[in-house]
Amino acid sequence: MSAERRLRELGLVLPPPRKDRDNRVRMLRSGNTVYMSGQSGPLDAEGRPLMVGKLGRELSAQQGAEAARHTALDCLGTLKGQIGDLDRVVQVVRQLGFFNCTPEFGDLPAAMDGFTDLMVAVFGERGRSTRSCIGVAELQAGVPVEIEAQFEIRD
Amino acid sequence: MSAEKRIKELGLALPPPWKDRDNRVRALTSGQHVYMSGHGPLDPESKPLVVGKLGRELTTEQGNAAARLAGLAVLGTLRGHIGSLDRVVRVVRVLGFVNCAPGYNTPSLVMHGFSDLMIQVFGADIGRHTRSSIGIAELYADMPVEVEALFEIRG
Numbered sequence: 001m002s003a004e005r006r007l008r009e010l011g012l013v014l015p016p017p018r019k020d021r022d023n024r025v026r027m028l029r030s031g032n033t034v035y036m037s038g039q040s041g042p043l044d045a046e047g048r049p050l051m052v053g054k055l056g057r058e059l060s061a062q063q064g065a066e067a068a069r070h071t072a073l074d075c076l077g078t079l080k081g082q083i084g085d086l087d088r089v090v091q092v093v094r095q096l097g098f099f100n101c102t103p104e105f106g107d108l109p110a111a112m113d114g115f116t117d118l119m120v121a122v123f124g125e126r127g128r129s130t131r132s133c134i135g136v137a138e139l140q141a142g143v144p145v146e147i148e149a150q151f152e153i154r155d
Numbered sequence: 156m157s158a159e160k161r162i163k164e165l166g167l168a169l170p171p172p173w174k175d176r177d178n179r180v181r182a183l184t185s186g187q188h189v190y191m192s193g194h195g196p197l198d199p200e201s202k203p204l205v206v207g208k209l210g211r212e213l214t215t216e217q218g219n220a221a222a223r224l225a226g227l228a229v230l231g232t233l234r235g236h237i238g239s240l241d242r243v244v245r246v247v248r249v250l251g252f253v254n255c256a257p258g259y260n261t262p263s264l265v266m267h268g269f270s271d272l273m274i275q276v277f278g279a280d281i282g283r284h285t286r287s288s289i290g291i292a293e294l295y296a297d298m299p300v301e302v303e304a305l306f307e308i309r310g
Contacts, residue, residue: 032186093185096250096303099293103208103256106296109179120178128180132193132303134252135293152185 017081041071056105064111172235196224210259222268255290
Protein backbone atom coordinates (compact mmCIF):
# COMPACT_ATOMS: atom_id res chain seq x y z
CA MET A 1 0.00 0.00 0.00
CA SER A 2 1.22 3.51 -0.69
CA ALA A 3 2.64 5.64 2.09
CA GLU A 4 0.26 8.48 1.29
CA ARG A 5 -2.67 6.10 1.60
CA ARG A 6 -1.38 4.64 4.86
CA LEU A 7 -1.07 8.15 6.29
CA ARG A 8 -4.74 8.75 5.49
CA GLU A 9 -5.84 5.39 6.86
CA LEU A 10 -3.97 5.99 10.09
CA GLY A 11 -5.57 9.42 10.32
CA LEU A 12 -2.15 11.06 10.57
CA VAL A 13 -1.85 14.72 9.76
CA LEU A 14 1.63 15.93 8.89
CA PRO A 15 2.69 19.34 10.17
CA PRO A 16 3.77 21.95 7.59
CA PRO A 17 7.38 21.64 6.43
CA ARG A 18 10.00 23.29 8.61
CA LYS A 19 11.51 26.21 6.71
CA ASP A 20 15.20 26.82 6.19
CA ARG A 21 16.43 29.71 8.29
CA ASP A 22 19.50 31.67 7.13
CA ASN A 23 22.10 29.02 6.43
CA ARG A 24 20.32 26.32 8.38
CA VAL A 25 19.06 23.85 5.84
CA ARG A 26 16.48 21.23 6.83
CA MET A 27 17.25 18.69 4.16
CA LEU A 28 19.12 18.19 0.94
CA ARG A 29 19.40 15.61 -1.78
CA SER A 30 22.67 14.12 -2.99
CA GLY A 31 22.24 11.43 -5.64
CA ASN A 32 19.31 9.28 -4.60
CA THR A 33 19.82 9.99 -0.93
CA VAL A 34 18.00 12.65 1.08
CA TYR A 35 19.80 13.86 4.20
CA MET A 36 17.68 15.50 6.89
CA SER A 37 19.08 17.84 9.50
CA GLY A 38 18.44 16.91 13.10
CA GLN A 39 14.79 17.53 13.87
CA SER A 40 14.27 18.30 17.51
CA GLY A 41 11.01 17.79 19.27
CA PRO A 42 8.35 17.89 20.14
CA LEU A 43 7.89 21.42 18.77
CA ASP A 44 4.77 23.36 17.83
CA ALA A 45 4.30 25.05 14.44
CA GLU A 46 6.28 28.09 15.60
CA GLY A 47 9.17 25.96 16.78
CA ARG A 48 8.37 26.25 20.49
CA PRO A 49 8.93 23.15 22.65
CA LEU A 50 5.80 21.20 23.58
CA MET A 51 7.72 19.15 26.14
CA VAL A 52 10.99 19.78 27.94
CA GLY A 53 13.12 17.79 30.31
CA LYS A 54 15.47 14.86 30.59
CA LEU A 55 14.56 11.19 30.31
CA GLY A 56 15.20 9.55 33.64
CA ARG A 57 14.44 12.77 35.55
CA GLU A 58 11.35 14.75 34.44
CA LEU A 59 10.35 12.35 31.67
CA SER A 60 9.80 8.60 31.27
CA ALA A 61 10.86 6.36 28.38
CA GLN A 62 7.21 6.36 27.27
CA GLN A 63 7.16 10.16 27.09
CA GLY A 64 10.44 9.98 25.19
CA ALA A 65 8.78 7.64 22.68
CA GLU A 66 5.87 10.08 22.27
CA ALA A 67 8.34 12.90 21.65
CA ALA A 68 10.19 10.74 19.11
CA ARG A 69 6.91 9.94 17.31
CA HIS A 70 6.05 13.63 17.13
CA THR A 71 9.51 14.30 15.72
CA ALA A 72 8.96 11.62 13.06
CA LEU A 73 5.77 13.36 11.87
CA ASP A 74 7.67 16.64 11.72
CA CYS A 75 10.41 15.00 9.71
CA LEU A 76 7.88 13.56 7.23
CA GLY A 77 6.16 16.95 6.93
CA THR A 78 9.45 18.53 5.88
CA LEU A 79 10.29 15.65 3.55
CA LYS A 80 6.87 15.79 1.86
CA GLY A 81 7.18 19.55 1.51
CA GLN A 82 10.33 19.13 -0.55
CA ILE A 83 9.77 15.94 -2.54
CA GLY A 84 6.02 16.40 -2.94
CA ASP A 85 4.96 12.79 -2.54
CA LEU A 86 6.05 10.33 0.13
CA ASP A 87 5.51 7.47 -2.32
CA ARG A 88 8.85 8.48 -3.85
CA VAL A 89 10.59 7.03 -0.78
CA VAL A 90 12.31 3.76 -1.72
CA GLN A 91 13.74 3.08 1.72
CA VAL A 92 14.23 4.72 5.08
CA VAL A 93 17.96 4.14 5.36
CA ARG A 94 19.28 5.50 8.61
CA GLN A 95 18.07 7.07 11.84
CA LEU A 96 20.25 8.64 14.51
CA GLY A 97 18.48 9.63 17.71
CA PHE A 98 19.89 11.94 20.37
CA PHE A 99 18.08 11.83 23.69
CA ASN A 100 18.40 14.38 26.44
CA CYS A 101 18.79 12.06 29.43
CA THR A 102 20.37 11.59 32.81
CA PRO A 103 23.71 9.75 32.97
CA GLU A 104 21.86 6.71 34.34
CA PHE A 105 19.05 6.40 31.80
CA GLY A 106 19.66 3.22 29.79
CA ASP A 107 16.39 2.54 28.00
CA LEU A 108 17.16 4.54 24.87
CA PRO A 109 15.92 1.91 22.37
CA ALA A 110 12.41 2.04 23.86
CA ALA A 111 12.28 5.82 23.42
CA MET A 112 13.65 5.57 19.87
CA ASP A 113 10.90 3.09 18.94
CA GLY A 114 8.51 6.07 18.80
CA PHE A 115 10.30 7.25 15.66
CA THR A 116 11.18 3.82 14.23
CA ASP A 117 7.68 2.37 14.60
CA LEU A 118 6.02 5.38 12.97
CA MET A 119 8.26 4.99 9.89
CA VAL A 120 7.21 1.34 9.59
CA ALA A 121 3.55 2.25 10.11
CA VAL A 122 3.78 4.72 7.21
CA PHE A 123 6.18 2.99 4.80
CA GLY A 124 5.73 -0.68 5.69
CA GLU A 125 8.73 -2.84 4.78
CA ARG A 126 10.40 0.19 3.16
CA GLY A 127 10.29 1.89 6.54
CA ARG A 128 12.49 -0.65 8.31
CA SER A 129 15.72 1.26 8.86
CA THR A 130 19.09 1.02 10.55
CA ARG A 131 19.44 3.21 13.58
CA SER A 132 21.52 4.28 16.55
CA CYS A 133 20.33 6.05 19.66
CA ILE A 134 22.44 7.82 22.21
CA GLY A 135 21.98 9.80 25.38
CA VAL A 136 23.43 13.31 25.28
CA ALA A 137 24.10 16.00 27.85
CA GLU A 138 21.85 18.72 26.44
CA LEU A 139 19.69 19.65 23.45
CA GLN A 140 18.43 22.97 22.08
CA ALA A 141 15.78 24.57 24.33
CA GLY A 142 15.74 21.59 26.69
CA VAL A 143 13.67 19.34 24.41
CA PRO A 144 13.96 15.58 25.04
CA VAL A 145 14.92 14.43 21.53
CA GLU A 146 16.57 15.31 18.25
CA ILE A 147 16.65 12.86 15.33
CA GLU A 148 18.62 12.84 12.10
CA ALA A 149 17.37 10.68 9.22
CA GLN A 150 18.36 9.57 5.75
CA PHE A 151 16.05 8.36 2.97
CA GLU A 152 16.61 6.75 -0.42
CA ILE A 153 14.21 8.22 -2.99
CA ARG A 154 13.35 7.80 -6.67
CA ASP A 155 12.57 10.51 -9.23
CA MET B 156 44.98 -11.09 1.03
CA SER B 157 41.24 -11.53 1.41
CA ALA B 158 39.45 -10.35 4.53
CA GLU B 159 38.00 -13.79 5.22
CA LYS B 160 41.48 -15.32 5.00
CA ARG B 161 42.89 -12.66 7.33
CA ILE B 162 40.18 -13.39 9.87
CA LYS B 163 41.22 -17.05 9.87
CA GLU B 164 44.92 -16.21 10.12
CA LEU B 165 44.30 -13.82 13.02
CA GLY B 166 42.24 -16.52 14.74
CA LEU B 167 39.30 -14.11 15.11
CA ALA B 168 35.94 -15.60 15.95
CA LEU B 169 33.11 -13.38 14.71
CA PRO B 170 29.98 -13.47 16.84
CA PRO B 171 26.72 -14.52 15.14
CA PRO B 172 24.93 -11.74 13.27
CA TRP B 173 22.63 -9.61 15.39
CA LYS B 174 19.06 -10.51 14.55
CA ASP B 175 16.43 -7.94 13.66
CA ARG B 176 13.89 -7.54 16.43
CA ASP B 177 10.48 -6.09 15.59
CA ASN B 178 11.21 -2.89 13.69
CA ARG B 179 14.83 -2.71 14.84
CA VAL B 180 16.93 -3.51 11.78
CA ARG B 181 20.66 -4.20 12.08
CA ALA B 182 21.89 -3.67 8.50
CA LEU B 183 20.49 -2.68 5.12
CA THR B 184 21.77 -2.12 1.61
CA SER B 185 21.05 1.06 -0.35
CA GLY B 186 22.82 1.20 -3.72
CA GLN B 187 26.46 0.22 -3.21
CA HIS B 188 26.36 0.98 0.49
CA VAL B 189 25.60 -1.10 3.54
CA TYR B 190 24.34 0.91 6.51
CA MET B 191 24.81 -0.63 9.93
CA SER B 192 22.82 0.23 13.02
CA GLY B 193 24.81 1.10 16.10
CA HIS B 194 26.58 -1.97 17.50
CA GLY B 195 28.19 -2.36 20.90
CA PRO B 196 29.80 -5.04 23.05
CA LEU B 197 26.69 -7.19 23.59
CA ASP B 198 26.30 -10.96 23.60
CA PRO B 199 23.78 -12.66 21.27
CA GLU B 200 21.06 -12.16 23.91
CA SER B 201 21.69 -8.38 23.94
CA LYS B 202 23.34 -8.56 27.37
CA PRO B 203 26.31 -6.22 27.74
CA LEU B 204 29.74 -7.89 27.86
CA VAL B 205 31.23 -4.74 29.42
CA VAL B 206 29.45 -1.92 31.26
CA GLY B 207 30.48 1.42 32.68
CA LYS B 208 31.69 4.86 31.75
CA LEU B 209 35.14 5.83 30.59
CA GLY B 210 36.85 7.93 33.21
CA ARG B 211 34.80 6.38 36.01
CA GLU B 212 34.52 2.56 36.00
CA LEU B 213 36.66 1.94 32.93
CA THR B 214 40.14 2.83 31.71
CA THR B 215 41.01 3.81 28.16
CA GLU B 216 42.45 0.32 27.55
CA GLN B 217 39.22 -1.30 28.68
CA GLY B 218 37.24 1.05 26.46
CA ASN B 219 39.55 0.25 23.57
CA ALA B 220 38.95 -3.48 24.09
CA ALA B 221 35.19 -2.85 24.19
CA ALA B 222 35.39 -0.91 20.90
CA ARG B 223 37.15 -3.90 19.38
CA LEU B 224 34.29 -6.13 20.56
CA ALA B 225 31.87 -3.68 18.92
CA GLY B 226 33.93 -4.07 15.74
CA LEU B 227 33.65 -7.86 15.86
CA ALA B 228 29.87 -7.52 16.34
CA VAL B 229 29.67 -5.21 13.31
CA LEU B 230 31.65 -7.66 11.19
CA GLY B 231 29.50 -10.60 12.35
CA THR B 232 26.30 -8.80 11.35
CA LEU B 233 27.82 -7.52 8.11
CA ARG B 234 28.95 -11.00 7.09
CA GLY B 235 25.46 -12.33 7.83
CA HIS B 236 23.98 -9.55 5.68
CA ILE B 237 26.25 -9.79 2.61
CA GLY B 238 27.52 -13.38 2.84
CA SER B 239 31.27 -12.71 2.67
CA LEU B 240 33.43 -9.88 3.96
CA ASP B 241 35.44 -10.16 0.75
CA ARG B 242 32.69 -8.13 -0.93
CA VAL B 243 33.74 -5.03 1.04
CA VAL B 244 35.33 -2.43 -1.24
CA ARG B 245 35.85 0.20 1.45
CA VAL B 246 35.10 0.95 5.05
CA VAL B 247 33.70 4.43 4.38
CA ARG B 248 32.54 6.06 7.56
CA VAL B 249 32.57 5.30 11.27
CA LEU B 250 30.78 7.19 14.03
CA GLY B 251 31.74 6.21 17.56
CA PHE B 252 29.80 7.07 20.69
CA VAL B 253 31.77 6.67 23.88
CA ASN B 254 29.97 6.61 27.20
CA CYS B 255 32.03 9.09 29.20
CA ALA B 256 32.03 10.53 32.69
CA PRO B 257 32.25 14.34 32.51
CA GLY B 258 35.87 15.37 31.99
CA TYR B 259 36.96 12.26 30.07
CA ASN B 260 38.35 13.65 26.86
CA THR B 261 40.05 10.93 24.85
CA PRO B 262 37.22 9.12 23.06
CA SER B 263 39.49 8.82 20.00
CA LEU B 264 41.83 6.51 21.88
CA VAL B 265 38.86 4.29 22.71
CA MET B 266 37.73 4.24 19.08
CA HIS B 267 41.17 3.13 17.90
CA GLY B 268 40.09 -0.31 19.11
CA PHE B 269 37.44 -0.39 16.40
CA SER B 270 39.50 1.26 13.67
CA ASP B 271 42.56 -0.91 14.22
CA LEU B 272 40.41 -4.03 13.88
CA MET B 273 39.06 -2.82 10.52
CA ILE B 274 42.60 -2.28 9.24
CA GLN B 275 43.74 -5.69 10.54
CA VAL B 276 40.87 -7.44 8.79
CA PHE B 277 40.61 -5.48 5.53
CA GLY B 278 44.16 -4.12 5.18
CA ALA B 279 44.94 -0.41 5.02
CA ASP B 280 43.66 0.24 1.48
CA ILE B 281 40.15 -0.99 2.24
CA GLY B 282 40.07 -0.66 6.02
CA ARG B 283 41.16 2.96 6.50
CA HIS B 284 38.08 5.12 6.96
CA THR B 285 36.75 8.52 7.97
CA ARG B 286 35.70 8.67 11.58
CA SER B 287 34.25 10.83 14.31
CA SER B 288 34.40 9.92 17.99
CA ILE B 289 32.34 11.68 20.60
CA GLY B 290 31.81 11.36 24.31
CA ILE B 291 28.14 11.08 25.19
CA ALA B 292 26.09 10.90 28.37
CA GLU B 293 24.50 7.45 28.17
CA LEU B 294 24.10 4.32 26.04
CA TYR B 295 21.75 1.37 26.09
CA ALA B 296 22.30 -0.79 29.18
CA ASP B 297 25.27 1.38 30.19
CA MET B 298 27.59 -0.22 27.64
CA PRO B 299 30.78 1.83 27.18
CA VAL B 300 30.72 2.26 23.42
CA GLU B 301 28.41 2.06 20.41
CA VAL B 302 29.56 2.31 16.81
CA GLU B 303 27.69 3.06 13.60
CA ALA B 304 29.42 2.19 10.33
CA LEU B 305 28.99 2.52 6.58
CA PHE B 306 30.57 0.12 4.08
CA GLU B 307 30.85 0.22 0.30
CA ILE B 308 30.40 -3.20 -1.28
CA ARG B 309 30.55 -4.76 -4.74
CA GLY B 310 27.79 -6.84 -6.32
